[in-house]
Amino acid sequence: MTTTPAAGSVLLQMTGIVKEFPGVRALDGVDLDVRAGEVHCLLGQNGAGKSTLIKVLSGFHQPDDGTITWAGEQVSFSTPAKAIEHGVSTIYQELDxxxxxxxxxxxxxxxxxxxxxxxxxxxxxxxxxxxxxxxxxxxxxxxxxxxxxxxxxxxxxxxxxxxxxDTRLLVLDEPSAVLDQQEVENLFRVIRDLTAEGVAVVYISHRLEEIRQIGDRLTVLKDGATVGTGLAVADTPTAELIRLMTGRSIEYVFPPRTEQTGGRGTPMLEVRDLGLAGVFTGVDLDVHAGEIVGLAGLVGAGRSEILETLYGARRATSGRVSVDGKRLRRGSVTSAVHAGMGLAPEERKSQGLLLDEAVYRNITMASMTRFARLGFLDKSQERRRAAELTASLDVRPEGVTRVVRTLSGGNQQKVVLARWLLRECRVLLLDEPTRGVDVGARSEIYQLIRSLADRGVAVVVVSSEIEEVLGLADRVLVVREGEVVHESAATDIDEARVLDLVMEGKAVSA
Structure with missing residues (x-):
């Protein structure tokens, strides 16, 4: 990597950083040093302290203990403006x-x-x-x-x-979360150009394959403490990174598929010639009870819009959707929900959750009528059922009266899934179910999705990660520019072939 002469010198050093909130010690003596002209990756499970650390670095939070040294001088970033004056710029996952x-x-x-x-x-x-x-x-x-x-x-x-x-240190929090593969490659080009000019980059991502491509060194946090720092990306095995993040070894594998048999009768979800003018056209799809079907394709190919149209959040301009033989009204979420369909949307914070409401209320919101007594809600019953579900899904921290905003991304996703478990839906649509979710929670969510299918739920999954679609689904549809260009069993297609299809769009028979 070509760099300026200043590259390699320590630009930022954070030592023994402590940050406490009422009842929580979010950072417990974190150490981090970043050199000019490098990409320093910050890893850790949701709740490990990454967000709190970068908020301390950006002047949003003040540390309760520890020191920050900038270009050899001890400093205090008392406000975000002070951090910016020194050359620290932060781009959060939720763009402001x-x-x-x-x-x-x-x-x-x-x-x-x-x-x-x-x-x-x-x-x-x-x-x-x-x-x-x-x-x-x-x-x-x-x-x-x-x-x-x-x-x-x-x-x-x-x-x-x-x-x-005049940024000297750029902090990027999950920058690739909304990008397709080509856009990620362009982002990496921009980062390399910046580091060649001597700009330091702190890069936060759950995608280990990205860190391998762009990172120089990395620091791992767990439970608010540094468990590894200054590690060379090229020399640190993935198994070691996972062990540091989780405290245990995790086999990053997908749950085994249930053996599929032919002739299973009427599909649970049946879609014929579905279209949304200017977005996608001619979608045919059958999903049987107990089956997981994945939609692969680039961002903007129409995958999310297909799910939203199935759910009635968008009004189809052609075609029909049926659940268990019953045709749904176009553009009617109520019709879809009453038929037994649920959606976990791509943007769970803005579209799937009431962030300032309690966990239990987010879980029961699609099933309120079952808790109504003479026109009043039985809150104790709501909380009891929500507590049972959160316990079975291992939602952490415990407590269904906790505001859902305070949960990590992986646990927020579990709350969305708990909503549809309570509703006992028969068709579940999942849009980017593991976006922003750490490696440990991913494994748990994969197991949950497979267990739902094993109970007879028909599942449709959209993911930007081809590996995830191929590893989780029984059958795969490849979508390009609003058209399905391929359909086959997941075991009959590999990642390279999917990339060929989404880039070239050559139709292939199943």
Missing amino acids: LVPHLDVAENVFLGHEVARAGFTQRSRAHELVRALLARLGHSEIPTTRLVGDLSPANQQIVSMARALSH
């Missing part, structure tokens, strides 16, 4: 852009380009065009509203905003 402002306004939000008290809009747009060109995305119009951009381009705007502050 303003959708109704244009690209240039977002990039210079809070530090507008001005002279003598007057905003210089033309100068601001000129500077933003230069920043976008530096990031290899000069095609993004600086006058476009950010809300109209794709998630990938919104992330580029966030990086442009970071670089507008």
Whole structure:
């Protein structure tokens, strides 16, 4: 990797960082050092302390103990503005852009380009065009509203905003979560260009294969403490990383498939010629009780929209959907839910959960009528059933009155699944079920999905990770530009062939 002469020197050193919240010691003496011009990866299960650590680094939280040394001098990042002044920029997984402002306004939000008290809009747009060109995305119009951009381009705007502050350390929290493979490759190109200029990058991801591609060194957190730091990415085996993160060895394998037999009668889910104008067309799909069917394809290929249309969240323009032989009304979520269909959406925080409500309320919200007594909700019964489900799913920490926002990503996903377990749904649609979920919780979610299928639930899974689709599903449909271009048993296709299909789109008979 080509770097500037300053590369290799220690830019940031965090020593013995402690952070306590009421009843919780989130960080218990964490150590981290980052060198100029390197990509330092931060690993750990959900709840290990990664988010708290980067909030301390970015000035959002103040440490209760420990020291921060920046370029050889001890400093205090008392506010986010102080961190930015020193050259620390953080791009969180949930981008903090303003959708109704244009690209240039977002990039210079809070530090507008001005002279003598007057905003210089033309100068601001000129500077933003230069920043976008530096990031290899000069095609993004600086006058476009950010809300109209794709998630990938919104992330580029966030990086442009970071670089507008003369950034020396860039923190990226799960940056690839909304990106397809080609966009991830472009992100890596941008990161390599930045590190070649001497910028340090802290890269947080649950995807170990990404860390292998982009990382130089890594630090592992567990239960708020450093359990490994300064480890060379190239020299640290995956098994060792998993052991450090979890405290135990985990075989990163998918649960065994149930042996499928032919002639199983009427499908539990039957889809014929389903279409949504301008998005996808001509989708045919049968899913039998006890079967898991995966939809593979690039982001934007129409996979999520297919699930949302099946569920009635989008109104189909053609075709029909039936559950257990009963045809559903187009565009009716109520019809889908009453027929026994459930959806765990891609964006669980904004679309699948009431973040400021209790765990039990998030679980019972689709089954409220069963807890109604003479027009009043039986809250004790709600809590009892929710407690039974969270115990069976090992939702941590315990306590169904806890606000769901306080749970990790993997445990939030378990709460969404518990909702449909309570509802006893017969068809379950899962959109990116393990996005932002650590390796330990992934294994638990895979086992849960397979156990649901074993109980007779028909499951449809969408995932951007081809390995996940092939490993979890019994049968796979490959979607490209709104069309199904391949259907076969998961064991009859490999990752390379799926990539060929999503890139080239050559139709292949099953």
